[in-house]
Amino acid sequence: MRRRATAIGAATLTALLLAGCTADSPAAAPTPAPSGLGRSALRVPDALDGAPFDASRTVDAPRGWTVSVWARVDGARLAAWTPDGRLLVSRPESGDVQVLTPGSDPQAVPRTTTLVSGLNRPHGMAFRGDTLYVAESDRVSAYDYADGAVSGRRTVVAGLPDASTPELRGAYAHALKSVAVGTDGALYVSVGSTGNASAEDRSASPERASILRVQGGRTTVFARGVRNGTGLAIAPDGAVWTAVNNRDRIAYPYDRAYDGSGGSDLGAVLQPYVNDHPLEPVAKLTAGRDLGWPYCNPDPDVDPGAAGTAFAFTNRGFVRDRETNADGSRLDCDALPRVEQGLPAHSAPLGMSFVGAGVVPAGPGALVGVHGSWNRTPPRAPEVAFLPWRDGTLQPAQPLLTGFQAADGNRWGRPVAAVAGPDRAVYVTDDEAGAVYRMAPS
Numbered sequence: 001m002r003r004r005a006t007a008i009g010a011a012t013l014t015a016l017l018l019a020g021c022t023a024d025s026p027a028a029a030p031t032p033a034p035s036g037l038g039r040s041a042l043r044v045p046d047a048l049d050g051a052p053f054d055a056s057r058t059v060d061a062p063r064g065w066t067v068s069v070w071a072r073v074d075g076a077r078l079a080a081w082t083p084d085g086r087l088l089v090s091r092p093e094s095g096d097v098q099v100l101t102p103g104s105d106p107q108a109v110p111r112t113t114t115l116v117s118g119l120n121r122p123h124g125m126a127f128r129g130d131t132l133y134v135a136e137s138d139r140v141s142a143y144d145y146a147d148g149a150v151s152g153r154r155t156v157v158a159g160l161p162d163a164s165t166p167e168l169r170g171a172y173a174h175a176l177k178s179v180a181v182g183t184d185g186a187l188y189v190s191v192g193s194t195g196n197a198s199a200e201d202r203s204a205s206p207e208r209a210s211i212l213r214v215q216g217g218r219t220t221v222f223a224r225g226v227r228n229g230t231g232l233a234i235a236p237d238g239a240v241w242t243a244v245n246n247r248d249r250i251a252y253p254y255d256r257a258y259d260g261s262g263g264s265d266l267g268a269v270l271q272p273y274v275n276d277h278p279l280e281p282v283a284k285l286t287a288g289r290d291l292g293w294p295y296c297n298p299d300p301d302v303d304p305g306a307a308g309t310a311f312a313f314t315n316r317g318f319v320r321d322r323e324t325n326a327d328g329s330r331l332d333c334d335a336l337p338r339v340e341q342g343l344p345a346h347s348a349p350l351g352m353s354f355v356g357a358g359v360v361p362a363g364p365g366a367l368v369g370v371h372g373s374w375n376r377t378p379p380r381a382p383e384v385a386f387l388p389w390r391d392g393t394l395q396p397a398q399p400l401l402t403g404f405q406a407a408d409g410n411r412w413g414r415p416v417a418a419v420a421g422p423d424r425a426v427y428v429t430d431d432e433a434g435a436v437y438r439m440a441p442s
Contacts, residue, residue: 061439096117299319352368
């Protein structure tokens with residue numbers, strides 16, 4: 001099902017900040033700022049003060065930082081910086097890519113124009129030198145880029161599945177694609193699943209719920225069992241990482257009562273269990289890796305299957321999916337490599353990017369736009385999460401930008417992606433508010 005609620009909230013690297021429902025209410029009080037962050041007023045230029053910025057907004061960011069509305073872009077999704085210092089923002093619903101050109105003052109409102117239009121739900125973007133790759137729902141196109149304009153469009157990957165694929169008969173929940181350029185020169189393309197637990201995706205051609213590798217005109221499956229790996233980025237050591245939207249409405253997999261009261265809840269869909277299972281993987285991909293979907297679910301439980309157990313999100317193993325793999329015959333979950341890091345269930349991570357030292361106080365690491373999901377009661381607060389990079393791997397997630405959701409669950413914004421600019425500021429897209437934020441030390 002398409003993800004529609006919101007994200008990870010944490011008071012420390014691993015503690016959770018929970019909130020309530022989804023309606024918009026400017027008057028509702030915000031939740032307390034997570035530990036390590038400070039609350040400040042969101043700065044809004046007069047020219048950009050339309051709803052939801054017609055009311056005062058506050059955000060939680062690193063202490064001493066300023067966060068401002070830098071641009072208004074309806075339906076802003078993923079973002080990429082051009083070689084000459086302009087910010088590209090994709091708009092799948094509008095079928096175009098916008099280009100935001102900063103002036104001499106990087107804090108000033110940029111000039112916004114259309115880079116390319118008439119596309120089929122464009123989403124992910126990546127550069128190799130002056131070549132721009134744009135992932136549309138059914139293809140990846142390449143362009144020659146120069147001076148804020150593109151030319152020479154050609155298709156480099158065709159036939160990607162979307163709602164027009166005949167066998168899907170118009171039903172495709174995860175049509176948006178992401179793309180990254182590896183240090184090996186290959187393209188890596190995320191192809192989401194048809195639905196929540198559609199096992200037929202693993203035998204489709206091209207395989208869905210996968211990360212494809214494209215090089216020299218040849219397309220292969222690089223990783224599989226990746227339900228919706230919209231977050232796709234290349235780490236400092238050249239490894240490919242993904243942040244995954246995992247499955248919804250998971251059945252309880254143990255032959256006992258979830259609350260310990262006696263009897264058995266085996267196979268029941270219990271909202272208290274669904275709320276926190278399965279975790280959303282943030283995983284390092286290698287050729288042939290399988291992230292298990294829909295047969296194996298990464299599990300955050302310290303005490304597996306026990307209500308009220310503590311959660312852990314580092315180096316997590318898998319539990320058999322009760323609906324699709326009850327006896328383990330479809331896939332041996334114990335044989336799968338453990339997941340390096342995770343986010344709480346239904347965080348719905350979207351854009352992912354790596355940043356070097358000097359951008360975030362905690363040092364180099366990965367930025368993840370945590371968008372949220374419909375499938376949790378109450379929802380998690382939207383945020384930008386940061387995972388430090390240490391010793392060649394990612395560390396547990398911590399909040400970098402929050403404050404979009406009030407204590408009663410009402411929210412006014414939903415981050416999608418965060419990328420570091422040439423000025424070392426962090427730029428964040430928000431498709432709910434139709435905005436791009438700039439955050440940097442004051």
